[in-house]
Amino acid sequence: MIIGVPKEIKNNENRVALTPAGALELSKHNHTVYVQSTAGDGSGFSDDEYRQAGAQILDTIEAVYEIAEMIIKVKEPIASEYNLIKENQLVFTYFHFASHQPLTEAMIKSKAICLAYETVELADRSLPLLVPMSEVAGRMAVQEGAKYLEKPMKGRGVLLGGVPGVPPAKVLVLGGGIVGTQSAKMAAGLGAQVTILDINLARLRYLADVMPANVNTVYSNEYNIRSLIKDHDLIVGAVLIPGAKAPNLITRDMLKEMRPGTVLVDVAVDQGGCIETCTPTTHEDPTFVIDDVVHYCVANMPGAVPYTSTIALTNATLPYALQLANKGWEQACRDNVPLRKGLNVIKGDVVYKGVADAFDLPLVDVDTFL
Numbered sequence: 432m433i434i435g436v437p438k439e440i441k442n443n444e445n446r447v448a449l450t451p452a453g454a455l456e457l458s459k460h461n462h463t464v465y466v467q468s469t470a471g472d473g474s475g476f477s478d479d480e481y482r483q484a485g486a487q488i489l490d491t492i493e494a495v496y497e498i499a500e501m502i503i504k505v506k507e508p509i510a511s512e513y514n515l516i517k518e519n520q521l522v523f524t525y526f527h528f529a530s531h532q533p534l535t536e537a538m539i540k541s542k543a544i545c546l547a548y549e550t551v552e553l554a555d556r557s558l559p560l561l562v563p564m565s566e567v568a569g570r571m572a573v574q575e576g577a578k579y580l581e582k583p584m585k586g587r588g589v590l591l592g593g594v595p596g597v598p599p600a601k602v603l604v605l606g607g608g609i610v611g612t613q614s615a616k617m618a619a620g621l622g623a624q625v626t627i628l629d630i631n632l633a634r635l636r637y638l639a640d641v642m643p644a645n646v647n648t649v650y651s652n653e654y655n656i657r658s659l660i661k662d663h664d665l666i667v668g669a670v671l672i673p674g675a676k677a678p679n680l681i682t683r684d685m686l687k688e689m690r691p692g693t694v695l696v697d698v699a700v701d702q703g704g705c706i707e708t709c710t711p712t713t714h715e716d717p718t719f720v721i722d723d724v725v726h727y728c729v730a731n732m733p734g735a736v737p738y739t740s741t742i743a744l745t746n747a748t749l750p751y752a753l754q755l756a757n758k759g760w761e762q763a764c765r766d767n768v769p770l771r772k773g774l775n776v777i778k779g780d781v782v783y784k785g786v787a788d789a790f791d792l793p794l795v796d797v798d799t800f801l
Contacts, residue, residue: 433501447473467490528775628651630650
């Protein structure tokens, strides 16, 4: 198969979808890999490293899209890429369709095959291609939250771990999944007083067993959220409903119940956000303030640590990319149920329920194509 790796062009997105190690593995299986020139520079991988791994370098993004049967990306295509995507071309990336109608409509129009990392789902309901970036984003949420709690950043002026004689900051984590767990671990490690909310009692029992003593678990409901936000310094939104828009757990009116300088980090912003007042921001301009509450809503947080993120992402995606390349997408998705669940849009039809529901679009059974 001919595989194309374009350079990411979303604002401050420094990741690349494939490391030289990944390119070598695909080349060993007799696939042809084309990488856009300088695509790996932001992650610390040079064109020469890709050449040595068996890839070929193309100068332009147009050339990559034109020649490739399968495009491997990190982030969803942006408007300038829509017309580059060809009919029957397989695009393997993070799409997050349910939060972006123009992208959904463009991919339907393209008649491409859109296989989304974030909806590939194992039998235990875990999301193997979302996990590595969720781990990065969860840890970064606390790192960024700690920074924006500083007074020059418009925060409360609170040190996350406190010092002897001064209590630590209070961190509230909405959601006990991968992002929430990693956020809680980081915050607890820095000495903060942490509370995790979730609606899954089994998950709360597990977290209560494995987390350190400065982490508490609380059942998530509106009453508890409203009570806790009044005295917590950093609130991390870590709610995920696979392939669908995240619910608003913190509404506009709740901001008035928070203390001035409270920091909100909404990791779910690329799925529509779980904080009503959050809208996507960029690494260039990451925050805004509403009612004296600082909002950090960067939609591609792992893009700020691209070396770590790119290696972690390729570790997870490469086995699936190899299956798609070796067998073709139809046979690979017949043989691999988790991979089949990654199919969102096929040749103009929506085949993933969360996307169809988000925009009231007809849902076509994926087996129609398999």
